Amino acid sequence: MSGAFAAMQKRFDPFGVLIIAFVTSVGGGTVRDVLLDVPVFWMRHMMMVSAIFGGTLLAFLVKYFEKSFNVTLFIFDSLGLGLFTIIGIQKGLNADLHPIICLTLGTITGCFGGIIRDIFLNRIPLIFRKEIYATACIVGGSLFLLMVKFSNLSYVFVQISTIALIVIIRTLAVKYHWQMPKFYDRSSNSEM
Known part of the structure; x- marks a missing residue:
């Protein structure tokens, strides 16, 4: 839905909205599966395509009833980020990969759909x-890996709490304008 909302903000036609929704949904997982050299998940499960x-x-x-949907877009994007991060980490764990690689796969799964969406937009x-x-x-993702390894909490609780943490971090970062440090002069308009 976050991809669809972003495409509607750019006034794409219905087919364009569907394409952007599709690449946003499956872009990160597709990159992950290609890196893992496994069948791409959405090609084997029509339920995913139907869900998109x-x-x-x-x-x-939602757009018909709500004209401004920036908050809705943000909520769906944040929930997707958390959910897809956990799915990517789990795929890495299932492949018996090192935790750092699992964390990388989780980040790729969570972020690359949005990267592809923004490039298309x-x-x-x-x-x-x-x-x-x-x-x-x-x-x-780090908290997820630590909790899976060192806690006796239920797996579902670990998943939900990790997704919630990712959503909270994103929400606080947007609300309080947290940013990564920039390594360039803010007054400079020139590009390298």
């Missing part, structure tokens, strides 16, 4: 410009 169609239709309905990807985005994945 359904989410896109729901986005059209002709804007600098959000992850590269202002918001704490990948950092939220890394912090939440």
